Amino acid sequence: MSENSIYVKGGPIPARRRRAQLNYLFTVLPAFPLVLLVLRLWYLSLQDLPTMLLLVQYISPLGMVSALFITLIWSVPAVVLVLRLLGSVLLVSAPEDAGRSLLAVTALRMPDWVVLLAATLAAFTWQLRLLPLLSMLIVAILGLTAVQRFHTERWLMIWITIGVPVLLGALVLIFVQPGIAQAWQRGETSTALLLGVPPLLGPLLTGPVPPRAARLVTHWPAVAAAVVAPLAIGVVFLRAPVLPSSAVEVVEVGQPAHVLRGQLIAVDDTSTTLLEDGGLVSFIPNDQVRSKTLCPELTRPPDSAVSVRGWAVTDSALSWIAPTRRVTEVDPRCLGRPLKPS
Amino acid sequence: MSSDRGRSPWPDPRRTPPGPDGTAEDIAVQGLAEREATENQLPPPEPEPMVVPPRFNLAAFRLAALGLALVLAVSLALARLFVGGPPSVADLREQAGVDTWTELPIGVKDDQPGTAFRDPKDGRWSGFDIDIAYMIAEDLGFRRSEVKFYAIESEDRPRMQATDLDGNRVPVKLVVASFSITTKRVQDGVRFSAPYLYTEQSVLTKRGKIPRLLTITDLRGKRVCSIAASTSLEAPSTVKTIIVVPRNKISQCIDDLRAGRVDAITTDATILAGYKDRFEDDFDHWDVGFDPTEAYGVNVGENPALQKLVNLTLYRSYTDPKDSRWEEAYDRNFQSEVDTNKGTPIAEAEQPWVARPDIREQPWEDVFGE
Numbered sequence: 001m002s003e004n005s006i007y008v009k010g011g012p013i014p015a016r017r018r019r020a021q022l023n024y025l026f027t028v029l030p031a032f033p034l035v036l037l038v039l040r041l042w043y044l045s046l047q048d049l050p051t052m053l054l055l056v057q058y059i060s061p062l063g064m065v066s067a068l069f070i071t072l073i074w075s076v077p078a079v080v081l082v083l084r085l086l087g088s089v090l091l092v093s094a095p096e097d098a099g100r101s102l103l104a105v106t107a108l109r110m111p112d113w114v115v116l117l118a119a120t121l122a123a124f125t126w127q128l129r130l131l132p133l134l135s136m137l138i139v140a141i142l143g144l145t146a147v148q149r150f151h152t153e154r155w156l157m158i159w160i161t162i163g164v165p166v167l168l169g170a171l172v173l174i175f176v177q178p179g180i181a182q183a184w185q186r187g188e189t190s191t192a193l194l195l196g197v198p199p200l201l202g203p204l205l206t207g208p209v210p211p212r213a214a215r216l217v218t219h220w221p222a223v224a225a226a227v228v229a230p231l232a233i234g235v236v237f238l239r240a241p242v243l244p245s246s247a248v249e250v251v252e253v254g255q256p257a258h259v260l261r262g263q264l265i266a267v268d269d270t271s272t273t274l275l276e277d278g279g280l281v282s283f284i285p286n287d288q289v290r291s292k293t294l295c296p297e298l299t300r301p302p303d304s305a306v307s308v309r310g311w312a313v314t315d316s317a318l319s320w321i322a323p324t325r326r327v328t329e330v331d332p333r334c335l336g337r338p339l340k341p342s
Numbered sequence: 343m344s345s346d347r348g349r350s351p352w353p354d355p356r357r358t359p360p361g362p363d364g365t366a367e368d369i370a371v372q373g374l375a376e377r378e379a380t381e382n383q384l385p386p387p388e389p390e391p392m393v394v395p396p397r398f399n400l401a402a403f404r405l406a407a408l409g410l411a412l413v414l415a416v417s418l419a420l421a422r423l424f425v426g427g428p429p430s431v432a433d434l435r436e437q438a439g440v441d442t443w444t445e446l447p448i449g450v451k452d453d454q455p456g457t458a459f460r461d462p463k464d465g466r467w468s469g470f471d472i473d474i475a476y477m478i479a480e481d482l483g484f485r486r487s488e489v490k491f492y493a494i495e496s497e498d499r500p501r502m503q504a505t506d507l508d509g510n511r512v513p514v515k516l517v518v519a520s521f522s523i524t525t526k527r528v529q530d531g532v533r534f535s536a537p538y539l540y541t542e543q544s545v546l547t548k549r550g551k552i553p554r555l556l557t558i559t560d561l562r563g564k565r566v567c568s569i570a571a572s573t574s575l576e577a578p579s580t581v582k583t584i585i586v587v588p589r590n591k592i593s594q595c596i597d598d599l600r601a602g603r604v605d606a607i608t609t610d611a612t613i614l615a616g617y618k619d620r621f622e623d624d625f626d627h628w629d630v631g632f633d634p635t636e637a638y639g640v641n642v643g644e645n646p647a648l649q650k651l652v653n654l655t656l657y658r659s660y661t662d663p664k665d666s667r668w669e670e671a672y673d674r675n676f677q678s679e680v681d682t683n684k685g686t687p688i689a690e691a692e693q694p695w696v697a698r699p700d701i702r703e704q705p706w707e708d709v710f711g712e
Binding site: 164 | 365366367369370371373374376377381399401402403405406408409410412413416417420423424430432704705706707
């Protein structure tokens with residue numbers, strides 16, 4: 001025991017410097033959403049500084065934060081669960097090496113209730129096509145936690161690391177099987193793979209990998225994901241709408257009514273401010289405004305037309321629980337035509 | 343070992359394994375503590391004794407139970423969703439055989455303007471029954487071009503045998519032909535859908551021939567035409583002196599009335615209102631206070647699954663405020679006839695209540711349009 005007690009590991013980077021770098025990371029991290037919000041406004045103003053300043057003046061931060069929240073809520077569980085999975089694999093494969101990897105330390109110190117909460121959140125906010133992946137993550141984390149913590153009865157370990165993943169994988173496959181067949185027929189290979197492969201992988205992820213390869217297959221993928229994730233999140237958020245898309249019917253004296261389409265920035269006592277689709281800001285005197293209407297957001301068609309037993313794969317559980325308003329008729333003003341042609 | 347080695351920045355990677363006793367977590371925690379001690383230039387911590395963990399570990403059982411709960415929850419949810427309970431729409435479509443039909447033959451009347459009429463000039467079908475048939479066909483997944491209408495005579499409606507334009511017999515899948523739901527017909531084995539229209543019986547006479555017609559008894563001694571094998575025959579038969587002249591089709595009755603071979607026609611108000619509307623100056627349309635309500639239903643033949651699907655369409659049309667196909671059909675075909683049929687009711691302007699069909703609805707589906 002005494003031999004072990006004086007043994008200490010270090011890294012190529014002196015500890016103090018490493019810790020200082022980590023502290024800077026934690027300082028900058030909260031700035032990331034802020035950068036996203038400013039970037040979003042810059043994007044919306046089509047890189048025109050005066051327009052951006054006008055937007056800053058009028059846009060409510062709360063509205064922006066709501067948009068950020070609704071658009072990116074799904075990414076929180078993704079980060080938590082992937083961190084925990086990769087960290088746990090590293091931890092059980094090379095326990096002596098754990099201290100060298102921030103990934104393993106994070107996984108080691110992550111409270112169980114955070115994982116539970118993340119899994120619940122993901123179950124509601126992830127699209128159906130990602131739910132097999134979620135079930136794979138959950139069973140893998142369950143098995144890895146057992147391997148990491150316990151030396152107990154063999155049958156118990158077999159149940160947790162093999163029994164649960166196999167059974168759950170089989171159940172998930174039974175549920176999604178019509179979807180896989182449908183995706184295959186339609187030629188949506190990626191959807192078919194996304195639905196069918198994770199349940200098969202679950203039982204393979206509940207144990208250690210060879211210690212030599214552990215760092216390569218866990219630490220570096222995590223680093224790669226950490227580099228790509230801000231970009232992906234940024235792109236997703238830049239596409240999210242932050243201003244209501246509207247159409248304003250304008251009547252000028254002696255001229256027929258015409259319709260301006262765009263995003264409504266503000267209405268004050270003299271004019272209505274509208275950011276038109278081309279990026280032009282119009283100040284319309286209020287006495288020229290005949291009517292306004294809210295237009296349906298231009299949604300991109302869903303990536304996949306496949307549905308599993310009537311549940312579209314691009315829908316999340318939250319979206320079928322919450323009531324929706326189906327847009328059936330398009331207001332002529334949203335197509336740029338006056339309500340009553342003069 | 344010397345303490346110098348403990349502060350060395352390059353540790354010996356080939357550390358002796360901690361033995362079989364410590365769990366991965368114990369080892370990692372120990373490693374971390376050692377690192378922190380080095381970073382703070384402290385003497386390495388006393389290792390926590392890596393004792394043999396007890397074989398019986400309650401925490402492990404809890405984790406196993408969590409796994410079991412997960413498996414049970416998912417399997418119970420699947421069982422709840424797919425085993426037992428009423429059939430789903432997909433099940434019903436399969437049972438009804440709808441998915442194997444390339445077109446949908448429907449038996450309708452062809453000589454009742456406003457209700458179901460085939461224009462002999464251009465072969466176009468129109469009327470309330472036609473619109474209802476299209477509504478049902480649409481929900482069953484048929485395009486308009488895949489719906490084939492065939493003329494059907496009243497006595498053929500229970501047998502679902504229509505005739506095409508060449509006079510050949512054609513079996514049809516649905517009969518939407520002003521077919522009233524009666525206990526006797528149901529006992530005889532006709533399988534009706536829920537009612538889709540309420541109407542009543544009325545009387546049509548030649549313009550000015552009979553000055554006042556308040557009840558059926560005013561037709562004493564007259565020759566009254568009606569359709570054979572229809573419910574309209576019963577009322578005139580109760581008055582003894584009325585001479586009932588049954589005809590196969592309402593158009594034959596109309597011909598007889600025009601030629602003076604009969605004095606009046608009695609049948610459903612929807613049918614007579616259509617003639618009164620098209621030939622306003624030729625006829626008088628009378629409400630003679632017949633009590634029984636005629637409830638039109640769709641005959642689906644020996645196909646209980648199809649019956650449920652038809653009822654589902656009617657139920658959706660009844661409950662879904664966004665589904666206005668019934669209302670539009672009514673406005674187009676009957677509301678437009680109100681002016682020419684002054685005071686004589688045509689049909690109830692509201693869709694009859696439909697019981698919620700017993701069909702399974704998954705939480706993510708909106709089968710009933712509620």
